[in-house]
Structure formats: C-alpha cells, structure tokens
Amino acid sequence: MADVNRGNRPLSPHLQIYRMPLTAITSILTRITGNALIVGALLIVWWLLAASSSPEYFAIADGVITSWFGDLVMTLSVLALWYHTLAGVRHLIWDTGRGLDLPTAEKLGWACLIGSVVLTVLTVAIV
Amino acid sequence: MAFVTDRKRATGLGSAKTGTEHFWSMTVSSVGLLILVPLFVFTFGPMLGEPHEAVVAHFARPFPAIVAALTLVVGFMHFKNGAQVLIEDYTGGLTRKVLIIGTICLSYAAAATGLFALARIAL
Numbered sequence: 001m002a003d004v005n006r007g008n009r010p011l012s013p014h015l016q017i018y019r020m021p022l023t024a025i026t027s028i029l030t031r032i033t034g035n036a037l038i039v040g041a042l043l044i045v046w047w048l049l050a051a052s053s054s055p056e057y058f059a060i061a062d063g064v065i066t067s068w069f070g071d072l073v074m075t076l077s078v079l080a081l082w083y084h085t086l087a088g089v090r091h092l093i094w095d096t097g098r099g100l101d102l103p104t105a106e107k108l109g110w111a112c113l114i115g116s117v118v119l120t121v122l123t124v125a126i127v
Numbered sequence: 128m129a130f131v132t133d134r135k136r137a138t139g140l141g142s143a144k145t146g147t148e149h150f151w152s153m154t155v156s157s158v159g160l161l162i163l164v165p166l167f168v169f170t171f172g173p174m175l176g177e178p179h180e181a182v183v184a185h186f187a188r189p190f191p192a193i194v195a196a197l198t199l200v201v202g203f204m205h206f207k208n209g210a211q212v213l214i215e216d217y218t219g220g221l222t223r224k225v226l227i228i229g230t231i232c233l234s235y236a237a238a239a240t241g242l243f244a245l246a247r248i249a250l
Contacts, residue, residue, distance in 0.1 A: 049243070051244065123168060
C-alpha cells in the first residue's frame, strides 16, 4: 500500500527546474573558473617555452595564442582569473567568520559577478 | 577538572593530530596570488603578440621574470591542491587516486617547464 498514489504526487523540485540561489551559482562558478584556468596556464607555459627556444618556435606559439581562438581563450581566462580572485577574497573574508549571513553573502556574490566583468573590461582595454 | 579550561581539555584529542595543512596551504597561496596575479596580468599581458626580441628582452629583466616565476610556481601549487578537492568531491577509489597523482604530476611538470623557460630567457 506504500505507492497507491504513484504518478499523482507532487514532486520535489527537480534539478532541471530548480532555480539555484545566487550563493550556489557563485560557489560552483568559483570551482569551474579555478579549474578551467589550467587551459590558459598551460598555453602561457607553452608560449614561454617557445619564446625561450627559438624565434621560429615562438612564431608558432604566438600565432596560436594571438589567433581568434587564442584571443577567446585568453579573454575568458582573464574573466575566470578575476572572478576566481574575487571569489577567493570572499572566502578569505568568510574564513574570518565575517559576512556569513545571507544578505551579506549575496552582496558579496554580486560583487564577484559584477566586479569580475568590470575588471575584465578594464584589463582588455589596458593590455 | 573544574579549573581546566575547555581548550585545555580538547587539546591533543584530535583523531589524527593533523588535517589543516591543506586548508592552510590554500589560504597562504591564495593571499600570495592576490598580490601576484595583478602584477602578472599587467607585466605578462602586454607581451602577447609582441616581436620575439621584445619578449625576450622583457623577461630578461628582473621584475617581470621574478613575478612570472612566482606566479607560475604558486599558481600551479594552488591548482594542484584545488583540483585535488574537485577530484575528491566527484570521484572515488582507483579513479580518484589516478586523477590526483596525474594532477600532481601535471602541476609540477608545468611549473618546472615555466621556470626552465624563464631561466633560459633570463640567463
């Protein structure tokens, strides 16, 4: 008699229709950006190795890193880098026991999201 | 016992007597990167797309070379420990061990390659 109402019961929120809270989105973004930075980091190491090897090898690596695809990877890496940096500051603040209440945590989340975009625009404009 | 503080009663009763090294290393490296990353972005970034002689001359100077070297070393060690948590959260058993060992090898290899390249440019 346990499942007489099968198929007609209200379901708990499914992952696909569940609206993640801002704190959850900003948390998983920290992990995604941090680990995704390995792509840009390895590209930079390869570029440095090429620069130290020969002008011909450097031309290949520099061609890749300044191609439209390289530009896309490096620009997204800058965005990921600033986001992860700001999220890291947020963790350092939290580690002191401050800012753990929901309103402050959400403000810090918005600061990470908006701040990373602003810093990325500034970086792309300056560099 | 009435005069013994809570702290005194708790000290030394942890199961393994260790366990905060990983957390502390992430804290220290994150503060280090907080200083290094802005310096690196604005000393490394402008060199992308520059001619080979200009790049070599730039990284032969002490400040850009030392900033780049520190950023790569601290950054890859931060990645090594951070990616380990990612792996531990989503995998288990042999897969977990293989992935963690692979991440550690990749991190040291990348850091060593970057240092070698910088040293060859600088010297």
